[in-house]
Amino acid sequence: MKVNKKVVIYGNTSCPFCGAARMLLTKKAIEFEEIIVTDDSGKFEEMQKRSGRRSVPQIFIGETHIGGFDELCALDMDGELDELLAG
Numbered sequence: 001m002k003v004n005k006k007v008v009i010y011g012n013t014s015c016p017f018c019g020a021a022r023m024l025l026t027k028k029a030i031e032f033e034e035i036i037v038t039d040d041s042g043k044f045e046e047m048q049k050r051s052g053r054r055s056v057p058q059i060f061i062g063e064t065h066i067g068g069f070d071e072l073c074a075l076d077m078d079g080e081l082d083e084l085l086a087g
Contacts, residue, residue, distance in 0.1 A: 004087045005062035007032035010047035014038075017069040018057040024072060030085065061085060 007025065009032055011018030025032050037044040037056065051058040051065050059066040061084050066072055075081040 003030055003085045005064075005085060006060075007085070008035060008060045009033070009057050010035045010037050010043070010051070010059075011057040012036055012038040015056050021057045021059060021069045021072055024069075024076060028076075028081075062087065 007030060009018065009021055009025075011021070011034060013036060022032075022034065035043050035047070037047055047056075047058050048054060050060065051067075053068075055068065057068055059068065059072050064084065066075065066084075072081070075084065
């Protein structure tokens with residue numbers, strides 16, 4: 001799939017929802033940048049400022065905050081994820 005927007009996932013290595021988000025995007029052949037916030041307080045603060053949330057994962061497509069895995073999955077099931085990525 002052709003993706004016109006950068007996809008960023010803030011997460012950690014032990015979160016099952018982070019893993020599920022990575023798997024969904026990988027299955028759809030969507031490249032993404034993963035920012036691990038576990039041991040990096042600066043990246044955690046960056047995530048909080050961008051999303052307004054403290055939980056992981058926090059997913060962005062371009063500058064649009066999608067939310068977490070549940071929101072990503074819902075967008076995919078509704079067919080809206082591909083549209084958003086194509087932008």
